[in-house]
Amino acid sequence: MPPLLTIDIWDTLLRRTCHPDEIKLVSAKRMLFRFGTILKKPYTVHELFDLRVQTEREIGRENAASGNDDEYEIEDVFARLLFSVLNAAQIEHLGAPGIRDHAVSLANAEAHNEKSVCSLDPAGADIVRSTARYPETKVVAISDFYMSEPRLRQILDAVAPDISSMISRIYVSCDVGLNKRSGRIFAYVRKELGIDPADHTHVGDNEWSDVKMARKSGATARRFTFEPFDAKRATHEKRFAQRINGDMRATVALISDALARTQHVPDDLTSTQQRLYTLGRRYAPVFAGLVLHASERAYRVGAKSIHYFTREGEFFAQVHTQLQESYATSVPMQQPVVLEVSRIATFFPSLREITLQELMRLWNQYSQQSMGQLFSSLGIQWFSAEPFLSRHSLGADEIIRYPWKDQRVIALFNDRVFLRFVEQIRDERRELLSGYLAAKGLAPNTKQAVIVDIGWRGTIQDNIAYMLPGTQVNGVYLGLQRLLNTQPDNVHKQAFGPDARRDPPAIFELLRNVAPYEMLTNAPTGSVRGYERDGDSIVAHRVNDDGEDHVHHAYIGAFQQGALDAMPDVARVMRIHAMTSDDIRPQCIQLLREIAQSPDPALASAFFSLVHNETFGVGGFVDKRFQLSKELVTQARTSNEGWQKMVAFLESTSWPCGFLRLHGLDDLHDRYLNRVERHVAMQSIWPYKVLQRARASKLGRMVPEKIIPKSLVKRALGLQQPDATIEAKPSPQTESQTASSASTHAVKH
Numbered sequence: 001m002p003p004l005l006t007i008d009i010w011d012t013l014l015r016r017t018c019h020p021d022e023i024k025l026v027s028a029k030r031m032l033f034r035f036g037t038i039l040k041k042p043y044t045v046h047e048l049f050d051l052r053v054q055t056e057r058e059i060g061r062e063n064a065a066s067g068n069d070d071e072y073e074i075e076d077v078f079a080r081l082l083f084s085v086l087n088a089a090q091i092e093h094l095g096a097p098g099i100r101d102h103a104v105s106l107a108n109a110e111a112h113n114e115k116s117v118c119s120l121d122p123a124g125a126d127i128v129r130s131t132a133r134y135p136e137t138k139v140v141a142i143s144d145f146y147m148s149e150p151r152l153r154q155i156l157d158a159v160a161p162d163i164s165s166m167i168s169r170i171y172v173s174c175d176v177g178l179n180k181r182s183g184r185i186f187a188y189v190r191k192e193l194g195i196d197p198a199d200h201t202h203v204g205d206n207e208w209s210d211v212k213m214a215r216k217s218g219a220t221a222r223r224f225t226f227e228p229f230d231a232k233r234a235t236h237e238k239r240f241a242q243r244i245n246g247d248m249r250a251t252v253a254l255i256s257d258a259l260a261r262t263q264h265v266p267d268d269l270t271s272t273q274q275r276l277y278t279l280g281r282r283y284a285p286v287f288a289g290l291v292l293h294a295s296e297r298a299y300r301v302g303a304k305s306i307h308y309f310t311r312e313g314e315f316f317a318q319v320h321t322q323l324q325e326s327y328a329t330s331v332p333m334q335q336p337v338v339l340e341v342s343r344i345a346t347f348f349p350s351l352r353e354i355t356l357q358e359l360m361r362l363w364n365q366y367s368q369q370s371m372g373q374l375f376s377s378l379g380i381q382w383f384s385a386e387p388f389l390s391r392h393s394l395g396a397d398e399i400i401r402y403p404w405k406d407q408r409v410i411a412l413f414n415d416r417v418f419l420r421f422v423e424q425i426r427d428e429r430r431e432l433l434s435g436y437l438a439a440k441g442l443a444p445n446t447k448q449a450v451i452v453d454i455g456w457r458g459t460i461q462d463n464i465a466y467m468l469p470g471t472q473v474n475g476v477y478l479g480l481q482r483l484l485n486t487q488p489d490n491v492h493k494q495a496f497g498p499d500a501r502r503d504p505p506a507i508f509e510l511l512r513n514v515a516p517y518e519m520l521t522n523a524p525t526g527s528v529r530g531y532e533r534d535g536d537s538i539v540a541h542r543v544n545d546d547g548e549d550h551v552h553h554a555y556i557g558a559f560q561q562g563a564l565d566a567m568p569d570v571a572r573v574m575r576i577h578a579m580t581s582d583d584i585r586p587q588c589i590q591l592l593r594e595i596a597q598s599p600d601p602a603l604a605s606a607f608f609s610l611v612h613n614e615t616f617g618v619g620g621f622v623d624k625r626f627q628l629s630k631e632l633v634t635q636a637r638t639s640n641e642g643w644q645k646m647v648a649f650l651e652s653t654s655w656p657c658g659f660l661r662l663h664g665l666d667d668l669h670d671r672y673l674n675r676v677e678r679h680v681a682m683q684s685i686w687p688y689k690v691l692q693r694a695r696a697s698k699l700g701r702m703v704p705e706k707i708i709p710k711s712l713v714k715r716a717l718g719l720q721q722p723d724a725t726i727e728a729k730p731s732p733q734t735e736s737q738t739a740s741s742a743s744t745h746a747v748k749h
Contacts, residue, residue: 002220004195005131006186008204009143009152009170011233012224013124014159017117018576019240025049025578027110030331033299035082038090042300045580048085055081056146068177069184074110074146078103111151117576120160123226127203132166141170142189142202144179144209148172180206183213190219205230251577252587255285258569266561273558275602280562283595286478286497286588287319287521287563288570290452293496293581294476295320298334298450301474305441307339309453309460310540314338314523315560316452322564326571339440339451340540341460342528348378349430350463354422356404356413361459364484369403372396379530380425388418432531434467435538446471454521455479456514458493465491478521479511479592496581497592505683507589509676510596515654517595519607520559524552547609555606597657597673604662607655628663636668647675 007013016023028048032039043051055077060070082099083091091099131139145152149170156164171189173179178188190200197218204210205224214221239250259281265274294306308317320336327333351358362377363369371394375382382389382396389396392412403409412418442449442464449471451461461475465488472490480495487493500508526542526549533539574584595603632649635642650656650672660669 002137002201003199004138004140004190004193004201005127006140006142006171006189006200006202006219007124007128007167008180008202008206008210008224009141009156010145011121011205011229012203012210013121013128013141013163014118014156015121015229015233016114016236017119019236021049021240022577023110023113023117024052026113026331026575027106028052029578029580030109031081031085031106033296033331035086035090036299037302038087039085040087043085045578048081051085052077052081055084063177069173069179069182071174071177071179072146073148073174074107074151075100075103077146078106107147107151111147111155114147114155115158118155118159120163121226121229124203124224125160125163127224128163128166138193138195139167140189140193141167142180142185142204143170144173144181144185146174148175180204180209180213183217186214186217186219248579248583248586251579252584254577255570255573255584255587256282258573259284259566262569269558272555272602272605275600276555276559276606277562277565279600279603280559280564281566283520283591284563284566284570285584286591287316288323288567288574289581289584289588290476290478290496291316291320291323292574293494294450294452295323295333296581297474297476297494301448301450301472303334303448303450303474305335305337305450307337307440307442307449307451309451310338310340310342310528311523311525312454312518312521313452314525315521316454318560318564319567322567323571326568327575331575334450337440339442340436340528340542341464343460343463344377344379345528345530345540346433346460346463346467348380348426349433350466351426352466354413354419354426356410360404361462361485363402363404365457365459368399368401370395370397370399371403371409374403378422379429380422385418385421388412388415388421391415429530430467432533432538436531436540437464437467439538442468442471444468444470448472448474450474450476452476454514454518455495455497456481456511457483457485458491459485461491461493462488478517479514481508481511496585497588505680509680510589510592513596513655513658516599516603516607516658517592519551520556520595520603522548522552522556524549524557551606551609555602555609559603559606597676599655599658599661601662601664604655604658607658608653608662628659633665633668643671647672 010016010020025045028045031048032043032045036042056072057070059072059076059080063072064070079099082102086094086099094102128139131137141156143152147155149172152170152172153164156167156170171185171192173185176185176188178184180186186200186202189195190197200219201222202210202214202219203222203224204214207223211221211223242249243251263278263281265277269277298304298306306320308314308320317336317338320333324333324336347362359374362374366373366377369377371385371389372382375385375396386396389412392408392415394408394412400406400409437443446468447470449464449468451464451473453460453475455477456479458475458477458480461473462485465471465473469488469490472492473488475491475493477493477495477497479498480493480500482500483493498508498510500511524544526544528540529543530541531538532541573579628649632642632646636646637643646668647656650659653659656672657669660666660672
């Protein structure tokens with residue numbers, strides 16, 4: 001054996017489970033979240049990554065100009081990068097020592113991350129072991145790397161302590177200012193150790209640095225290869241190249257791959273529950289993405305906690321806890337807080353005045369309403385207001401179209417005695433709600449709050465914003481429909497999933513039937529009706545529905561457990577590959593499309609066993625159980641009139657595709673989906689222009705929908721890109737939702 005064996009580290013002794021630059025992306029994400037509120041501007045993760053690469057090149061050029069190779073050390077890189085991205089006030093506050101401390105912390109965190117993604121290459125380890133048996137041979141590692149020898153030694157110790165003990169020294173390019181790419185480090189090492197070139201053998205994976213340049217320096221060189229790991233590295237390189245070019249599909253697919261590899265279904269579940277558990281794992285990325293989207297927002301605004309609205313928020317808070325444990329060692333998340341709220345518990349206390357104008361926040365959604373439904377929405381027993389109703393000739397059950405225009409209602413809200421009666425109740429409720437919010441960390445002096453709910457217009461957030469006018473209330477939702485009410489000045493809303501304010505029709509179409517999403521994320525803890533004192537505390541008063549709770553325990557609990565059990569796998573992949581919520585959003589939109597339009601019958605079965613609480617606006621519970629006659633099915637298959645009747649029936653169910661999938665009516669399901677696709681196409685710009693041209697043609701009539709080219713329909717669905725980027729025209733705002741339609745669509749917020 002030669003007196004000196006030098007061996008490369010990366011892709012020879014140590015292998016990563018990701019692309020090397022994804023380690024840098026994780027650090028960029030860490031920087032963004034740690035310093036988000038004190039940066040010069042709202043950088044993205046990729047912008048910080050690019051700035052780091054630029055900084056590395058600058059320092060490398062400076063070192064090359066001084067006679068060394070173009071090397072750089074990680075602490076120097078982070079220190080200079082922080083000086084370039086932090087705002088001037090923070091730089092002055094921290095000074096050079098403070099900046100250096102943060103740079104050291106970031107470098108240590110990156111080294112820790114390296115440990116978590118590295119494994120030992122068995123073939124490389126065998127070379128070290130076989131050589132170390134000869135005491136006359138010195139085994140030394142040489143690495144072109146930006147972490148100094150102590151950190152690199154720590155990584156090797158953590159991954160392969162036995163191999164590390166056999167390596168007497170690690171020479172790192174950033175320490176000596178010379179590298180393998182130039183070949184100068186080989187002569188440096190031999191001079192340090194007093195070894196002649198003829199007595200030096202080097203082993204490494206890089207054809208240029210480890211073979212050609214080593215030989216040029218006079219050493220004997222062997223190229224290291226190990227096919228199983230080399231193939232994985234090639235896959236990482238191909239995938240990362242796609243990622244840099246904006247194509248995240250292969251990277252995001254790693255999540256579903258991981259979920260498939262770790263699939264395990266508990267034995268103590270029924271066959272239906274096992275299926276739902278499996279589906280929960282499949283759709284877990286949707287819920288992980290929502291929670292991470294909220295966490296990213298909280299980092300940007302400097303919020304230390306995230307408030308999750310009941311009841312769906314109770315499930316989201318559990319998702320947060322699971323993710324929090326997985327991210328604890330990389331980018332720590334905020335604390336989750338469950339906030340027991342509802343529209344009925346927060347709307348009335350948030351009224352700034354008892355006027356018709358203020359009640360438009362309710363009537364914009366429910367333009368037909370009885371006085372009984374109004375008082376139910378306010379949480380007031382209608383019979384307590386019955387004398388006032390009688391005085392103004394109003395019945396509790398009379399449905400009034402546009403109540404704000406009805407002269408009797410106008411007279412009622414001009415009745416000073418009635419107003420004092422309502423204001424007294426409002427003030428009592430407001431005091432209770434204010435005390436409850438303060439106990440949960442939402443006090444009048446709170447500067448920034450981040451809340452999470454399932455959607456759909458964010459009116460509970462509006463209510464809380466009116467209660468806390470000095471707090472910026474940032475809302476993060478699974479989906480947002482078009483907002484009907486004037487927004488408070490201290491409100492910011494964003495959706496992780498479909499957003500009717502920004503997305504094309506093919507995406508916000510997924511909000512047509514939202515009740516299934518609510519079912520899948522619901523909690524069996526009852527609806528919040530208000531607040532009451534319990535000793536020195538203020539607690540929420542909740543009302544349960546046995547039928548709704550039964551569906552959760554029989555079905556949805558297994559779905560949610562599957563999703564929660566999948567969170568460590570989802571988080572691990574997202575953490576290793578530095579994915580943000582925006583990165584996985586397209587995949588999650590497709591998963592939501594699957595739920596909405598091609599659901600598993602097990603989900604549909606659970607939904608159509610459901611009774612849903614819609615006290616606010618409607619005044620009671622909505623039963624989701626429907627019966628379909630064979631006669632209607634036959635008519636739908638044999639006549640257009642029968643099909644139109646079927647469509648009307650299906651849309652009354654709140655989930656047409658779910659109903660058809662439940663009953664195995666695949667032909668009608670496909671036909672209904674075609675109808676949806678045509679509807680979406682008609683709302684998008686490209687088919688609209690085709691039809692406009694047709695109107696102007698000699699045909700003199702509308703072109704039938706069926707001859708719209710499929711390519712245009714695909715474009716409208718987002719499945720095919722148009723030749724040029726054209727902003728889709730939003731569809732016109734429909735008339736405010738009526739009480740009857742609210743009962744069928746179960747619009748929650």
